[in-house]
Amino acid sequence: MNKSYEFILRCHRDSIDFINKIIEAYEGLGTVRTISPHEAIISIITTLDFIDDLRIIIADLQENHLEIEIIKEEEWSGSLY
Numbered sequence: 001m002n003k004s005y006e007f008i009l010r011c012h013r014d015s016i017d018f019i020n021k022i023i024e025a026y027e028g029l030g031t032v033r034t035i036s037p038h039e040a041i042i043s044i045i046t047t048l049d050f051i052d053d054l055r056i057i058i059a060d061l062q063e064n065h066l067e068i069e070i071i072k073e074e075e076w077s078g079s080l081y
Contacts, residue, residue, distance in 0.1 A: 004076035
């Protein structure tokens with residue numbers, strides 16, 4: 001069984017949709033869920049195979065002027081919030 005991994009991120013509310021579209025563009029990389037739209041906290045769930053790829057994409061978004069903070073990353077608990 002392939003386990004899943006989760007990144008919890010904080011960003012600007014205006015960036016949530018853009019981040020979602022970037023992750024969707026990499027089909028199969030991950031699934032974005034909004035945990036708190038008011039606090040602009042999102043979750044990206046991926047497989048263990050794509051953790052490094054997702055880290056690279058997050059770093060690239062940070063380098064290109066999106067304020068993104070990784071709050072937590074860990075094996076996914078299975079909760080959809």
